[in-house]
Amino acid sequence: MSNAHESVAERTTPAAIWAGFAMMCTGMFMAILDVQVVATSLPTIQSALDIEPDQMSWVQTAYLIAEVIAIPLTGALTRVLSMRWLFVLALTVFTMASIGCAASSSFSMLICSRVVQGFSGGTLIPSVFTAVFVLFPVRHQGIATTLAGVLAVLAPTVGPIVGGWITETYSWHWLFLINVLPGMVAVLFAAMLLPRDHMRLKELLWLDLVSLSLMAASLAALEIALKEAPQDGWSSRLILSLLTLSFTCAVVFVVRTLRASRPVVDLRNFADRNFTIGCILSFVLGIGLFGSVYLMPVFLAFVRDHNALEIGVIMLATGLTQLLTAPIAVALEQRIGARVLTAAGFCVFAIGLGLSSLQTPQTDYEGMFWPQIVRGLAIMFCLLPPTRLALGRLSPAQVADASGLFNLMRNLGGAIGIALIDTVIYLRSPIHADALTARLQAGDVLAATFVGIPLDQFASRPAGQLDPDTQALLQSLVEKAALVQAINEAWAMIAALTVVALLCVPFAKTCEIRAYWRRKA
Template sequence: MPSPEARATGLRTWAAFTAMCLGMFMAILDVQIVATSLPEMQRALGISPDRMSWVQTAYLIAEVIAIPLTGALMRILTMRGLFALTTSLFTLASIGCAASESFGPLVAWRVLQGFAGGTLIPAVFAAVFLLFPVHRQGLATTLAGVLAVLAPTVGPVVGGWITESWSWHWLFLINVAPGVLAVGIGATLLPRERLRLAEARQLDLAALGLLALSLAALEIALKEAPGRGWTSGLVLALLALWAAAGAGFVRRCLSGPRPVVELRAFADRRFALACVLSFVLGIGLFGSVYLMPVFLSFVRGHGPLEIGTIMLVTGVAQLLTAPLAVAAEQRLGARLLTGFGFALFAAGLALSSFQTPRTDHDEMFWPQVVRGVAIMFCLLPPTRLALGHLSEARVADASGLFNLMRNLGGAIGLALIDTVIFSRSAGHGESLLTRLTARDLEAARFVGVPEAMLASLPPGPVPPQAQAMLAPLLEKAALTQAINEAWGMIALLTLAALLCVPFARPSRGQDRAAPVTPPRASPRRSPTPRRR
């Protein structure tokens, strides 16, 4: 196998890596564009509203199970084999989803699609450190990072355009051509290694089953908790199942000679703290991409395409910041850039916590710009903190865990956000009505009640007829206040994550990763990361 320096300077390596990034981009984009068209799919297939959300949940459960398995699958199938197989399965499953005519087949294909797509993100970020020397890893990470965070941003635009212009089938069929192209390029240009299928017989199937059970129970509990309540019997049972299965999985992984997932990576302080940062970043990333459409749809009444157009600001800011992030990463320490990124991201989240029911594109512009600039500094340097000092033999497993933390953070963050919105909206509505009864001008301006109308009301409680007229305004104002509290919550969590940064300094002797000779590969010297 050629040295990393030789591979990184060749067009073949960059073309192969770009193909991997394309597959990852389509997998992430798929989640977003499908979400925009769920109502149309529900009507077309005759699916009941209470079951429709499983089209997304099935994908996310399979995805979160696949992510930590990426390391083991990459050892067995090699990077080239894993990418070619999972991208082919993702493309095939996309065709199956488009051809589905009922709920059952659609969910089954979504499970396969989610499992295949779940391996692509950690595989891409592992490839950064396995294919490129240190001086090229910043650029490679930025390419992958831009596409990873750009997909959720442009997803509403693409999904809205497809929904309004074509049929829902094209939400899946648009994956076919890029998928075939990515497989063809990746299978041709990625480094060729011998398959190690014998290692598959050493997999701990019991641990694998416990992992799947634990993560599935957690995802379903997080989905049901906001609506049913965190203390409902079903949610508590699911959380207990998650804890029990998770404990059994951890025990088997720590005691077995060949664990399914290498949990001992968390003993590395820099990696563990970087995973905490990844977890919190997931809350902010998933939360911001969720809160903006909720506000723009239910408060402002915008359609999918208009919502996507407004949200493009974040993506443009990310693209424009990417070259700056690469240059800064090559000159400054990862901890300094991580602290800057998370502080700026927290500020961008906090700026959105002062919305009114009349907030729209102009008021949302600068908070989006701040978040878009910050995202690249929240993604690239922490990835370096997590994986840059590890030996090549550990990168694939560590990348799976690192990316799993971001997805789990997103799942838990969305559950917390929904809980805030479900539990706080009604109280805010009652409080605003009480303030209007007291003729509070500030409350009237926030709700959007003209002062002349407020002055014309008779003394005492607001009459029932006037309450009926004010109900839509009060509902939107109360929802806005609850959304503002959710923005504030994730801003505080992001700010709290800064406490991890000072402790993520290298341990003695940790600046240099031990050279590793991969199995069945010619010996080569592992690249040495720069001191951080």
């Protein structure tokens, strides 16, 4: 298969390859952006379709479950359809599903369209990273990876401002209709420009449907458990049952897959030490990326009372810093070892996460600016070198499966990270509220300053005591302050996990990538 890809790439002009790859990046950007723009406007969609409040989160969950199932299947689908036709078909279905979402007149219709949208969109991300190592020579792979990486992490950053602007300017239908025109253009040009390869439909005869079902059941049960665990409790019967189902299906899937001659997902890639370490780093990066994009809107909406558009404007600092850092990351990646850059990137990223754990209820744009800048400086170094570390030593025939697993780890990290964050917020906020109330009743000036009570009013109370009526008036301030403390603990948690990830970097092999690829050629 590698020789076929190499000969196909040789028959395509470099300009056409870059243009086709740009179309693939466009499709990937749309798929990632779609999640965030919809998240900002869930209340609007809920009101328009008269959806029960406790059912509203399924608009996002249905997409994410379908996406996480599709991601590891990208390798098998690439072998069957070829990289070119998989992308064209997936983006076509994604665009049509977007139209279906916009045309939905009921909750069930919207959910069905979101499932189709999520499954088709899930194949676009790993397809792009597969293309980096299949289409380009090693000297261009850093630039291609950076282009894909910038768009992959920029989409969640600009998502809130795009979603907020659309919701306030147009109707919620345009949250989905914005995918149509770029989707049609990308499909048309990708079909013409991407290297042509033969489809292998006979591979479908060897598709292990049992393994496929086990993988789908395991991932779906895990996603649902992670979604419900913060509210229901990790020890509830429902969560334990879902986690048990997920683990059992996963074990049977792994055993069956390792024995298969033509596995649905080639888990033997984990035998490569660098790939395994790269996946660990991708998992932890997912916790930090998804966690930070989740925590900032929660803080800005529930503590600072900003709307979606204002939140998007504040969060632009990270995305703009990433864009400015990208050329530097490309230049350094060509000159400095992946291990050194990875360690530096995760170290700086952890510092940026840790700085956000110092927020107060009064923190706003100015206080959030520098932590965002620090994280923006680090993100490309947390993405580009680990991607090279994980996929750069593999043959083109291995890359499609490996890319799916690599990207799956990032998404799973994000899902688990958000579940842990929600758990911290749900469990710790009431505890902090009780502690703050006790400190205020004891006359603690520092607590009053943190909560935001005017000191002259606080000091005028005899012995600093607050009567019940005043406590009722200040309840909102105390609850917001308690939420801030819980959010700060969540920031500190993901910062600590990022530091722990550094421990595996020294175990990566220090091989000369250029020499390796010259030997492969």
